[in-house]
Amino acid sequence: MSLTYSTERQVAIAAVRRACALTSSVFNKLVRNETLTKDDKSPVTVGDFSAQAVVNIILGRTFPKDPIVGEEDSADLRGDSSASLRERVVELANEALTAPLQTGEKEQWGLGPSNARTAEELMDAVDRGNYPGGRTGRMWTLDPIDGTKGFLRGEQYAVCLALLVDARVQLGVIGCPNLPVDPANPSGARGCIFVAERGHGAYQIPVSASEAAAGAERRLVIPSFAPDQLSLLESVEKAHSKLSFNERVAHLLGVTRPPTRMDSQAKYCALVRGEGGVYLRMPTGTGYKEKIWDHAPGSVLVEEAGGVITDSRGEPLDFGLGRTLGENYGVVAAGRDVHSRVIEAVKRAKEEEAKGDAQGQ
Numbered sequence: 001m002s003l004t005y006s007t008e009r010q011v012a013i014a015a016v017r018r019a020c021a022l023t024s025s026v027f028n029k030l031v032r033n034e035t036l037t038k039d040d041k042s043p044v045t046v047g048d049f050s051a052q053a054v055v056n057i058i059l060g061r062t063f064p065k066d067p068i069v070g071e072e073d074s075a076d077l078r079g080d081s082s083a084s085l086r087e088r089v090v091e092l093a094n095e096a097l098t099a100p101l102q103t104g105e106k107e108q109w110g111l112g113p114s115n116a117r118t119a120e121e122l123m124d125a126v127d128r129g130n131y132p133g134g135r136t137g138r139m140w141t142l143d144p145i146d147g148t149k150g151f152l153r154g155e156q157y158a159v160c161l162a163l164l165v166d167a168r169v170q171l172g173v174i175g176c177p178n179l180p181v182d183p184a185n186p187s188g189a190r191g192c193i194f195v196a197e198r199g200h201g202a203y204q205i206p207v208s209a210s211e212a213a214a215g216a217e218r219r220l221v222i223p224s225f226a227p228d229q230l231s232l233l234e235s236v237e238k239a240h241s242k243l244s245f246n247e248r249v250a251h252l253l254g255v256t257r258p259p260t261r262m263d264s265q266a267k268y269c270a271l272v273r274g275e276g277g278v279y280l281r282m283p284t285g286t287g288y289k290e291k292i293w294d295h296a297p298g299s300v301l302v303e304e305a306g307g308v309i310t311d312s313r314g315e316p317l318d319f320g321l322g323r324t325l326g327e328n329y330g331v332v333a334a335g336r337d338v339h340s341r342v343i344e345a346v347k348r349a350k351e352e353e354a355k356g357d358a359q360g361q
């Protein structure tokens with residue numbers, strides 16, 4: 001079966017792969033070995049900026065007309081007071097861009113030893129992510145480090161890239177440098193990439209290009225779950241998802257296993273390879289609007305693994321509203337049969353909550 005977005009897929013995988021190498025190196029050089037005060041987010045910033053620069057440079061070379069909706073912009077990198085941050089970003093981004101060509105990469109992608117960029121070029125590349133999004137045309141979404149808190153803790157985070165055409169996600173690539181390759185062996189080798197192209201299935205491939213070339217890809221299909229096997233995949237941060245509501249939903253579903261808390265879109269990756277059975281993300285009621293780069297690649301991954309993804313009322317996620325998903329009613333992703341039961345349970349939990357609120361008045 002020939003792929004519709006074959007070049008996009010190859011380039012996106014290469015971009016995510018190089019960004020994963022970069023973020024791992026930021027962690028090893030700056031997070032692990034540096035005395036980090038609790039509130040010091042600087043290594044995250046270095047990682048975010050340089051990974052966004054690298055991915056945007058790579059996309060820009062092959063698809064110069066494609067706009068990018070990226071999380072970061074270069075405002076904090078410009079100006080005299082940011083000189084040392086800027087230097088670190090330039091060094092890290094160039095280290096990633098000039099690394100020797102790996103298996104599957106092509107000369108014309110502008111990678112390899114003679115392809116260092118200037119600070120100005122790299123900052124402009126970061127700002128190529130300023131596109132406001134919208135209903136029509138081709139565009140990419142990029143979250144250079146999703147799950148920043150997980151990244152800092154040395155736990156799960158993800159480099160997340162998607163291609164949208166007329167507000168429909170056609171391709172999603174998620175790099176998870178810290179995710180165990182085999183969920184049955186959580187202390188074994190780590191680092192995998194998840195790829196889904198609409199109509200062509202969902203796959204896990206190795207984070208290493210040479211291993212990927214050796215053909216170690218695995219097709220992913222969400223299995224069926226008996227209620228007593230289910231557990232919820234949910235956020236680590238209480239500020240990102242209403243976890244108390246998740247507990248009620250779990251109870252109504254008859255879930256007895258404890259939830260798995262994991263940062264980033266690694267939750268979608270875990271779901272599609274058969275972990276948990278449900279990803280539930282309820283809004284916290286603060287008016288926060290979910291960003292399209294936090295869900296676009298995960299959504300196509302779930303659908304291509306045979307699952308369903310909607311908001312918590314069962315409505316489709318709308319990626320055509322701009323940089324956000326607009327009105328936020330959370331996210332429910334699961335296998336087809338489980339999904340409808342979760343939507344029912346969410347509805348009942350909301351009714352119970354409303355009744356409780358009314359009685360409490």
Ligand SMILES: Nc1ncnc2c1ncn2[C@@H]1O[C@H](COP(=O)(O)OS(=O)(=O)O)[C@@H](OP(=O)(O)O)[C@H]1O
Nearest residue numbers: 145146147148235236237239240262263264265288
């Ligand atoms: N208030 C609120 N509600 C919902 N979501 C929010 C909120 N604030 C931030 N964010 C976004 O959450 C992204 C990470 O959330 P995750 O669930 O993936 O990870 S976590 O377990 O909560 O850390 C995180 O992505 P990154 O910034 O890329 O880490 C944010 O885009």
Ligand SMILES: [Mg+2]
Nearest residue numbers: 143146147294
């Ligand atoms: Mg994010």
Ligand SMILES: [Mg+2]
Nearest residue numbers: 071143145146
């Ligand atoms: Mg991010």
Ligand SMILES: [Mg+2]
Nearest residue numbers: 071145147148
């Ligand atoms: Mg962020």
